[in-house]
Amino acid sequence: SQQGEEDPQALSIQEGENATMNCSYKTSINNLQWYRQNSGRGLVHLILIRSNEREKHSGRLRVTLDTSKKSSSLLITASRAADTASYFCATGGSGNTPLVFGKGTRLSVIA
Amino acid sequence: DGGITQSPKYLFRKEGQNVTLSCEQNLNHDAMYWYRQDPGQGLRLIYYSQIVNDFQKGDIAEGYSVSREKKESFPLTVTSAQKNPTAFYLCASSGTGHNYGYTFGSGTRLTVV
Numbered sequence: 231s232q233q234g235e236e237d238p239q240a241l242s243i244q245e246g247e248n249a250t251m252n253c254s255y256k257t258s259i260n261n262l263q264w265y266r267q268n269s270g271r272g273l274v275h276l277i278l279i280r281s282n283e284r285e286k287h288s289g290r291l292r293v294t295l296d297t298s299k300k301s302s303s304l305l306i307t308a309s310r311a312a313d314t315a316s317y318f319c320a321t322g323g324s325g326n327t328p329l330v331f332g333k334g335t336r337l338s339v340i341a
Numbered sequence: 342d343g344g345i346t347q348s349p350k351y352l353f354r355k356e357g358q359n360v361t362l363s364c365e366q367n368l369n370h371d372a373m374y375w376y377r378q379d380p381g382q383g384l385r386l387i388y389y390s391q392i393v394n395d396f397q398k399g400d401i402a403e404g405y406s407v408s409r410e411k412k413e414s415f416p417l418t419v420t421s422a423q424k425n426p427t428a429f430y431l432c433a434s435s436g437t438g439h440n441y442g443y444t445f446g447s448g449t450r451l452t453v454v
Contacts, residue, residue, distance in 0.1 A: 261439065263442055265443075272431055272445035272446050273433075275445075318383065326438065329443060330386070331383050333381065333382060
């Protein structure tokens, strides 16, 4: 079952610009997480936001969560060529249910 | 360094053959997971285990089997019953309970020849 759905599917920006990716989900959650995947590699955990939080920052990353709209956004400020990757949102439900991942947004940052 | 190791990085399977993908972690995590990734489809859950000697089916368990005899190890067998096994397989581990991020291995790319 695919819970999260990222938008856009692909995004291309110039170095130094900000990149915004969105994630929508369907059912209630305990937390929402964002991951990055470089081509042909495993995923790397970026940030986790709990359902009772509205915004969280980590370095150049800013995540927001709106549980009333069942949506989240990931903002990468002052993007760099090294930020080129796919970004996935994943939702954690009740108990110990495994994370459910979306299909991802492919970000290309052009130097 | 603590981490999660998948091997091999590339694997080729002949028709009708069973193959086993290895996943080992030294993070002392209780939970381990196997996901399959196909182009444009994100990650789909195959099996997961939250404690030794116990595991549960995910969304696409048919044609796969797992074991969890040790906390550190969670091997995945792709059986001949899996008709379309060509994919990128990702193993992950985490603490149990709410609000834990996953640590992923670097993946195994399986190709049917």
